[in-house]
Amino acid sequence: MNTVTSTPAASDVDSYSLPERIRLKHDLLTEGQRKVARFCLANPEEAGELTAMRIADKIRVSESTVVRFAVRLGYRGFPDMQSDLRATLAGRRSTTKVEGAAVKNDTNGRVARSLNADVESLRDSVEGLKVDQVCAAADVLYAAPRVYVVGFRTSFSVAHLASFHLKRVHPAVHLLSDMGGEFEDDLELMRPQDALLAITFPRYDERTLTAVSVAQAKGQPIVALTDSVLSPAGDLPHALFVGHHGQSFFNSTVAATAVVNALVVRMVEKRSAEDPEFEHGLVERFHHESGGARRSRG
Structure with a gap:
């Protein structure tokens, strides 16, 4: 879990974004307030525009729960939280580089919005994660x-x-699969000293959560890529929160892919510190394999 050792002063909290406040105050939220938090994280545009009553109706909590949620996070009230949300969204729009790609055709406009959503998802993830x-x-x-x-x-x-790239850096990497009944067998083979990299976003596939539960029971170290502290994997010691919202029926994987790339780069750095020729060998092998593929097609 991305925890903090102390509660920041009120003046410090004022500078935090809504997701950061939720992360800091998560343990203090009631179940109803956590429902409000999930709604705000998943639907920031709506949360910035709807009244407290409308939000309450949508997620089936009381209006007072929505208001108390805002106060619990350190806002002066619900309008103050909405103002913060609107300012954040306005800032994203003003810095989005893909704007202008939309043309009169509605289909092209939706394509541009999809590109914008991926850019925003990546930006939010970079801003929310710490390099350490x-x-x-x-x-x-x-x-x-x-x-x-x-x-x-x-x-x-x-x-x-992740599995493909990690195999270039780590001597033993295994991608869990449910083909042919292998999933349960592989879970049994995991040892306490082995690590699990779990990637899960709404709707949080039960098989992934099962793997996490088994790894926890065995005392394995777990790294999770997930959407927020409200995720079933959000309280893990090494949970990395990344954006996943897109403009279609499926989750965007842009930000998660970027974080996987960063994990691999760090591991290459570690390996190269032990073997100065390692990264050069990786580059040589990559170009050799690419050239071989081109020759085989020719």
């Missing part, structure tokens, strides 16, 4: 004798990419 958190998570994976990677549904593409 990413480095610490990568060090956990690097130190383990074996790394298991798990992610299903939309997250499977990120898990597969």
